[in-house]
Amino acid sequence: xxxxxxxxxxxxxxxxxxxxxxxxxxxxxxxxxxxxxxxxxxxxxxxxxxxxxxxxxxxxxxxxxxxxxxxxxxxxxxxxxxxxxxxxxxxxxxxxxxxxxxxxxxxxxxxxxxxxxxxxxxxxxxxxxxxxxxxxxxxxxxxxxxxxxxxxxxxxxxxxxxxxxxxxxxxxxxxxxxxxxxxxxxxxxxxxxxxxxxxxxxxxxxxxxxxxxxxxxxxxxxxxxxxxxxxxxxxxxxxxxxxxxxxxxxxxxxxxxxxxxxxxxxxxxxxxxxxxxxxxxxxxxxxxxxxxxxxxxxxxxxxxxxxxxxxxxxxxxxxxxxxxxxxxxxxxxxxxxxxxxxxxxxxxxxxxxxxxxxxxxxxxxxxxxxxxxxxxxxxxxxxxxxxxxxxxxxxxxxxxxxxxxxxxxxxxxxxx
Amino acid sequence: xxxxxxxxxxxxxxxxxxxxxxxxxxxxxxxxxxxxxxxxxxxxxxxxxxxxxxxxxxxxxxxxxxxxxxxxxxxxxxxxxxxxxxxxxxxxxxxxxxxxxxxxxxxxxxxxxxxxxxxxxxxxxxxxxxxxxxxxxxxxxxxxxxxx
Numbered sequence: 001x002x003x004x005x006x007x008x009x010x011x012x013x014x015x016x017x018x019x020x021x022x023x024x025x026x027x028x029x030x031x032x033x034x035x036x037x038x039x040x041x042x043x044x045x046x047x048x049x050x051x052x053x054x055x056x057x058x059x060x061x062x063x064x065x066x067x068x069x070x071x072x073x074x075x076x077x078x079x080x081x082x083x084x085x086x087x088x089x090x091x092x093x094x095x096x097x098x099x100x101x102x103x104x105x106x107x108x109x110x111x112x113x114x115x116x117x118x119x120x121x122x123x124x125x126x127x128x129x130x131x132x133x134x135x136x137x138x139x140x141x142x143x144x145x146x147x148x149x150x151x152x153x154x155x156x157x158x159x160x161x162x163x164x165x166x167x168x169x170x171x172x173x174x175x176x177x178x179x180x181x182x183x184x185x186x187x188x189x190x191x192x193x194x195x196x197x198x199x200x201x202x203x204x205x206x207x208x209x210x211x212x213x214x215x216x217x218x219x220x221x222x223x224x225x226x227x228x229x230x231x232x233x234x235x236x237x238x239x240x241x242x243x244x245x246x247x248x249x250x251x252x253x254x255x256x257x258x259x260x261x262x263x264x265x266x267x268x269x270x271x272x273x274x275x276x277x278x279x280x281x282x283x284x285x286x287x288x289x290x291x292x293x294x295x296x297x298x299x300x301x302x303x304x305x306x307x308x309x310x311x312x313x314x315x316x317x318x319x320x321x322x323x324x325x326x327x328x329x330x331x332x333x334x335x336x337x338x339x340x341x342x343x344x345x346x347x348x349x350x351x352x353x354x355x356x357x358x359x360x361x362x363x364x365x366x367x368x369x370x371x372x373x374x375x376x377x378x379x380x381x382x383x384x385x386x387x388x389x390x391x392x393x394x395x396x397x398x399x400x401x402x403x404x405x406x407x408x409x410x411x412x413x414x415x416x
Numbered sequence: 417x418x419x420x421x422x423x424x425x426x427x428x429x430x431x432x433x434x435x436x437x438x439x440x441x442x443x444x445x446x447x448x449x450x451x452x453x454x455x456x457x458x459x460x461x462x463x464x465x466x467x468x469x470x471x472x473x474x475x476x477x478x479x480x481x482x483x484x485x486x487x488x489x490x491x492x493x494x495x496x497x498x499x500x501x502x503x504x505x506x507x508x509x510x511x512x513x514x515x516x517x518x519x520x521x522x523x524x525x526x527x528x529x530x531x532x533x534x535x536x537x538x539x540x541x542x543x544x545x546x547x548x549x550x551x552x553x554x555x556x557x558x559x560x561x562x563x564x
Contacts, residue, residue, distance in 0.1 A: 385455075
């Protein structure tokens with residue numbers, strides 16, 4: 001048995017204290033303490049988030065932007081306060097640039113349908129990368145097919161890093177949009193987004209950044225990145241499912257047609273003509289997920305309180321420790337060895353299918369993801385059908401990495 | 417807690433490491449491809465039908481230990497059987513995997529009862545039955561099937 005160092009990270013981040021904030025982590029699975037290493041799929045929720053949602057339903061529930069009564073005013077205030085929280089979270093210039101969506105997938109689809117359909121013409125190109133999640137491929141395929149445009153993917157190398165030179169050469173006068181993930185969900189690669197934006201902007205090409213795997217792990221500053229759209233999901237940043245944020249530069253959003261029609265996105269409707277509401281409401285048709293927004297606000301407050309720099313430093317240390325210890329396991333291959341990585345450790349083990357690894361680990365209380373991670377082109381690049389993926393969150397510890405390693409050793413025993 | 421040994425029985429591991437009838441059959445009269453989009457398991461089942469009987473059966477592809485061993489043992493179990501007999505065997509096997517075995521399952525299934533542990537792992541039922549679904553598709557003259 002290995003004796004792990006006590007899990008207090010260098011930056012003074014108190015992981016044991018943070019763990020106590022997450023009720024779900026106290027349980028046992030198959031008689032073993034839960035070791036939750038599937039954070040790239042969804043993160044667990046701190047009590048602050050759960051209580052904020054209860055509090056909303058018990059004390060504030062009402063529709064927003066409509067009623068003149070007390071509860072509606074309260075709900076509207078809380079809802080709009082979260083917009084300002086999200087604005088600060090991304091360092092956006094203006095709260096009007098923050099649109100609440102269901103999640104990253106809807107954020108991308110909104111831009112594809114609204115910006116894409118009004119800007120992409122026959123013969124045009126949309127540029128993505130070879131490490132995108134299906135949700136940053138398929139929406140662009142839909143637009144490309146409809147517009148007889150071409151979807152191109154910049155290649156990645158065998159470490160799982162973007163080939164920046166090839167990327168630069170693939171942008172040209174036909175390119176109408178670049179869509180890139182900030183952090184790869186399958187590989188953990190952190191893309192040089194700031195540099196990519198510079199390159200794209202030198203061709204006057206706007207850039208959308210899929211921030212689903214970045215927002216939980218690092219401070220995001222959309223003005224410093226210079227990107228035109230940035231989107232992330234609440235549930236991966238310790239908030240509820242079904243809510244996310246799309247940031248868009250106001251100048252672009254103003255020109256874009258609505259994504260969905262309905263209530264709240266209009267100023268006036270007659271059968272002849274509808275006048276659309278101003279930003280951001282133009283893009284928020286219908287009664288929104290108000291409780292989700294309240295929960296998201298509590299989640300952002302929570303990670304802000306802990307500090308994203310501290311969280312990121314703690315997770316980097318965990319990732320380094322896990323990479324070192326797992327690399328020592330015979331037959332284990334790490335998929336994705338980029339120099340700059342965040343949170344994700346994808347691997348295969350010789351002669352053991354990832355699905356079998358997943359089941360054997362689960363029996364020992366260790367939750368990981370197995371499969372293609374909605375990134376089939378990435379799997380094809382590495383010549384694998386699937387990988388096992390451990391992904392870390394702020395509450396994970398080195399002791400849990402040790403449990404993961406013991407569980408993998410158990411899998412190797414079963415298949416010996 | 418269910419014991420891992422109940423799922424990964426010795427015979428299953430042995431078949432997963434050295435699957436029987438694991439080859440393409442260019443002369444096959446029927447073939448079908450089975451795909452589990454959830455985990456990427458993919459098998460092709462080749463059949464040579466003579467009259468009403470499965471004269472030869474083989475498979476190719478990749479998947480987890482459960483799906484591969486199940487495919488391997490299936491090829492042994494249905495060779496020489498009629499389509500109707502193979503269909504009944506699948507029905508009985510499916511009931512075993514979902515924890516509702518026939519009272520005479522042991523007699524019907526023979527060695528295939530080694531998969532009884534799958535019923536404790538609902539997520540793995542599709543792995544155990546992928547090859548069987550594919551066989552069924554081939555017998556019905558379909559080209560492909562998925563477990564979704």
